[in-house]
Amino acid sequence: MSLSPDEFREHLAVASATAGLTLPELVLPASHHVVLRGMRFHYLDWGTRGRPPMLFLHGGGLNAHTWDLVCASLRTERHCLALDQRGHGDSEWSPEMDYGIESHAADIDAFVDRLGLDRFVLVGMSLGGVNALAWASAHSQRLAGLVIVDVGPEVRQAGVRKIAAFTSEATPLDSVEDFVARALSFNPRRDATLLRRSLLHNLRRMPDGKWMWKYDQRHRGRFDQAAYERRRQLLWSAVAKVACPTLVVRGAESDVFHDEDAERLANALPDGRWVKVEHAGHTVQGDNPAGLLVVLRKFLDEVSAA
Numbered sequence: 001m002s003l004s005p006d007e008f009r010e011h012l013a014v015a016s017a018t019a020g021l022t023l024p025e026l027v028l029p030a031s032h033h034v035v036l037r038g039m040r041f042h043y044l045d046w047g048t049r050g051r052p053p054m055l056f057l058h059g060g061g062l063n064a065h066t067w068d069l070v071c072a073s074l075r076t077e078r079h080c081l082a083l084d085q086r087g088h089g090d091s092e093w094s095p096e097m098d099y100g101i102e103s104h105a106a107d108i109d110a111f112v113d114r115l116g117l118d119r120f121v122l123v124g125m126s127l128g129g130v131n132a133l134a135w136a137s138a139h140s141q142r143l144a145g146l147v148i149v150d151v152g153p154e155v156r157q158a159g160v161r162k163i164a165a166f167t168s169e170a171t172p173l174d175s176v177e178d179f180v181a182r183a184l185s186f187n188p189r190r191d192a193t194l195l196r197r198s199l200l201h202n203l204r205r206m207p208d209g210k211w212m213w214k215y216d217q218r219h220r221g222r223f224d225q226a227a228y229e230r231r232r233q234l235l236w237s238a239v240a241k242v243a244c245p246t247l248v249v250r251g252a253e254s255d256v257f258h259d260e261d262a263e264r265l266a267n268a269l270p271d272g273r274w275v276k277v278e279h280a281g282h283t284v285q286g287d288n289p290a291g292l293l294v295v296l297r298k299f300l301d302e303v304s305a306a
Contacts, residue, residue, distance in 0.1 A: 002201050011197040012072055018191055019069060020290050024076045029068075033090075036110035042090035043111070046071040046080040052144065052304070053120035055112070056082040057128025059283065061167035061215055063089030065201040066125070069289040070296070078121075078300070083111060085128065087216035089202070097219050101234060104131040109139070118142055121300065125149035125285060126256075130235065136246075137238030145303035146246040147296065150257045150282050152265040153235035157228075159255035159282065170217045172210035179203060179211060189279075189287050198286075239268045245306065246272045247299045251280035251287060 003011060008028055016023045029044040044064045054074065056067040064082035071080035084091035086107055087099055094103070108131060112120075121144050124132030129151040136146050166186045173179055180196045204214050246269045250262040259276065266274035275295045280287035 003197060007197065011194070012068065015069055015194050015198075016072070018194060019288075021069060021073055021293070023072050027072075027075065029071065029082075031090075034111070034114055036107055036114060039086060039094070039107075040092040041086070041107070041111065042084040044071070044082045046075045046082070048075060049079055051077065051079040053079045053081065053117050055108075055117065055120055055122050056080065057085060057108070057122070057124035057132055058082070058088065059126030059128055060163070061088075061202075061213070062125075062283070063202055063214065065089070065198065066283070066285055067123075068198075070285050070293060073289070073293055074296075081115070081117075083108075085131065087219075089214060093216040097216070099216075099219055101130060101134045101231065105135040105138075108132070108135040112139075112142065119144045121145045121147065121303065123147040123149065123296075124151075126151045126282065130231070133235055133238050133242065136244065137241040140242045140244040143244040144306075145299060146242060146244055147249060147299065148246065148265070149249045149284050149292075150251050150254050152248065152257060152261055153232050153239065154261045154264060155256050156258060156261075159257075162255065163282065167213075167215075168217055170212075172206055172208075172212045174210055176200065176203060176211060187281065187283065187287075189281060236268075239265065240270065243270055245299075245303050247295070248272060248274035249284060249292065249295060250274065250276045251282055251284040252276045252278045253281045253287075254284075256282045 005028060009026055029046040031044060033040055033042050058066045064084045067082045071082055074080050087093045122132050129148040133148055136143060176196060179199055180192055183195055202214050203211050206212055248262045248266045250257050262274040266272035277284050277288055277291040284292050
């Protein structure tokens with residue numbers, strides 16, 4: 001289920017005011033589907049064509065709408081695109097339950113080729129940041145810049161396990177309000193009214209009337225130490241190959257990614273720097289979109305001037 005156009009506009013207006021943002025204009029994104037590598041993918045196109053492109057990748061258990069306020073704020077400056085990655089949002093679930101980094105990176109490659117993106121800025125948060133880093137290691141010559149939000153080769157397992165427990169909870173609930181209560185207990189920084197509307201982009205109604213997450217939960221909640229070490233090694237091997245300017249963003253209150261993790265990653269990147277966004281946990285774009293926009297715009301000015 002999603003919001004109607006009128007509900008979506010009202011949500012953007014209220015959400016932007018709550019976040020202390022003034023949107024340049026209240027325009028909704030175009031919603032598109034594209035078949036890539038035999039799977040159907042959904043993405044949001046915020047316009048404006050002819051502006052320098054930006055591609056946004058969400059975190060695990062989220063979807064393209066997590067970037068709504070950021071994209072709505074940047075749309076007169078940049079051509080913003082937000083992709084629902086495989087198994088998330090309105091994109092197709094993998095029939096083989098293949099959610100490996102390599103497959104995600106190949107999806108990004110196919111999407112970039114299909115849309116003809118070049119010299120663009122790639123922004124990825126959490127799962128999206130992992131996939132963006134993996135893709136950029138082989139394709140940074142196509143990027144004007146890379147932004148990695150609250151993730152890196154080194155993450156804090158306690159924070160990761162907490163998120164995994166929340167996103168893998170597969171019990172259908174009777175109402176959207178039940179999901180709001182569950183989400184607020186996990187992240188009390190959010191406004192309940194705004195959270196209810198944003199959750200409608202990430203929930204589906206079951207035949208029996210109950211509600212469930214849209215994303216594929218079949219592979220979530222299983223912690224595999226060997227897989228974690230493989231991921232860690234893959235990402236560290238990717239870091240040195242990223243030649244473009246790269247911004248590492250950390251939520252100041254994140255329990256997943258700490259200052260020393262961000263600093264270590266930024267120092268290992270050939271052209272890296274890191275910043276901290278106050279009043280934000282792991283989901284920086286949701287907790288403090290205004291703060292994230294400040295550091296994004298500064299980085300965008302830097303890469304535009306290069």
